[in-house]
Amino acid sequence: MALQSHYGKQGVLLVNLGTPDAPTPSAVNRYLGEFLTDPRVIDNLPGVAQQLLVRGIIAPVRSGIVNPFKAGGSTKLYQELWTENGSPLKYYGEVVTERVAGALGEDYSVRLAMRYQNPSIESALDELLAEQVSGILVFPLFPQYASATTGSVHQEVMRVLSRRQTIPPVQFVNSYYEQPELIRVFADNARDLGDLDQYDHVVFSYHGLPQRQLKKADDCNHCYVVEGCCNSISRVNQFCYSAQCHATTRAIAEELGFTPDRYTTSFQSRLGFDDWAKPYTIDVLEEWAKERGAKKILCFSPAFVADCLETTIEIGVEYQEEFQKWGGERIDLVPSLNDDPRWINALASMIRAETREPVV
Template sequence: MYVQQHFGKQGILLVNLGTPDAPTPRAVNRYLGEFLTDPRVIDNLPGLAQQVLVRGIIAPIRSGIVNPFKPGGSTKLYQELWTENGSPLKYYGEILTAAVTERLGDEYVVRLAMRYQQPSIESAVRELIAEGVSSITVFPLFPQYASATTGSVHQEVMRVLSKEQTIPNVHLVNSYYEHPLLIKVFADNARDVGPLSQWDHIIFSYHGLPQRQLKKADNSGCHCYKVEGCCNRIGQVNQFCYSAQCHATTRAIVAELGLPEGSYTTSFQSRLGFDDWAKPYTIDVLEDLAKNKGAKKLLCFSPAFVADCLETTIEIGVEYQEEFEAWGGEHIQLVPSLNDDPRWIDAVVGMLTERMGEKVLTEGQ
């Protein structure tokens, strides 16, 4: 079998969504302005209208830039999230990058990038090119594929590389939503919390997407929201459907934990605007469980996220907890994010080396 020789090191680009540089109105305004003007994120407005709406209205109001002495809603949330180490998303990304670098050794160059803000994809790719790497493996830190996340990362990487005279071998990782290494980490984190029998119900809460974006991923035009149980299995027509991949992640974790049917629900959070988003909404599920089912104690997975962020720490851990208590519930236990868990680092190293056709021993081997 022919194996192409590598004359330089192999590059790895770990990419997460992004975070403001600081929990201040100006920094949050910059972040929201870049994030919300991505046409893959807000995909139903012409470019100029999107720029005017986001940069002239949405970002200034949500960040509080119009009145720096009275932070907007988004800035307040980031101030709650911020730690002594800064943004958890970036902090844990840096730890992951350093650990993967150490484990893979001198033949690899690993860089962290954020799709929005710093460190940018452009700066990280330029560093890899400057190192003379013979290949770049792009590994988005999103287990499930969505145009607004992984798709946007891949597009930006290709935009940056298109400016280069010579382009190294490029491998774009699409998703790993039911990879056994990932699934086991989520399952083990749940086991670490305590016996699963103590919970009245288990929720798998994923970041939501507008239904129009889910339908766009259906190139056949005859499956998404047109076939009953369209997300119940992965096939050719829905292989890139975010919702279908989320349901597949749930099924894999459920199988690993041996959860009985009826003891869990897959739902979606973080809805914005008035359009229909992926359903059911997590907040509606919580209300039903508390008011109609008498649930008091819930266990909640967030398998779309690999590090602490607004959607886990604040939205579920604070906002949903308050709503649940108001409806008669007692406690929502969030399954810890993967963060800097050695098992997560093992999983990333394993998935990377598997895709590059090599094997690197984990710490436990």
């Protein structure tokens, strides 16, 4: 049954991860407190212990709320990231939402939500339901599925809607890691940087996940058991985050004509002492600078559709500094999709494909 009916608009909920409301200790503390107490994010602690650890130690220390006269590490990073338009993630989310709504036309009602902080999923759903939409398409802005991102979004949507007496038809987008238009935009953004042969190596850097989460999502005892399990998508790993990341890499590499020796898929943003998805991006960069004498690296971040802390600061500033210390010259970060008209068109096309009337 199609979501669209003759009685109301088709609702679309675009959801990204979230951002503090301001680059201040109190706002960052609130954001980290909500984010890190999600049991799908930190999944190895009992609820009470997680709440005490995050709200009593991690969030206050990292935000600097324990010492309002000295900003914590996370607050400093958000201060570096902030622009005259505020948080890039939220700003581009608002622009994309407006332009996708324009591209879809009057039969659709589109809202932006953040999994953590504002605008909240609950407030965005309330707005859609107040319009009496005939159906809702939940579209997470994460190309690859992970329990801690897309899974958390889906769970929160279901939690909110479960309290309503009337629940309209709801459809969830799981992933779109090989969507052709998405792949072409990333590839074209790389081409815009000039001759790609100038780079000694190409790194595809994705946000990392703890290995325990990858294994927990594996119902077939496949992850870290079968050698080369991420080299292709199959029935047993079709929802594996790591396998989907590798598939995105292969699709972009094929579009650009890269041979396998030209690139590496790696993972960034590791926290804590547990093993995370490997190889780590920082280790790959160190190896290519120190052992292989690489001077120029091209870096993609295809897990992100907008500029954010992990791209602009972590890769663009922190990794850049380390790479130069090791003898490299520069890392060129392929621009994110942001408000690129091609990305707007790709999003609108995917939404239409998910909500179109079935052929009878």
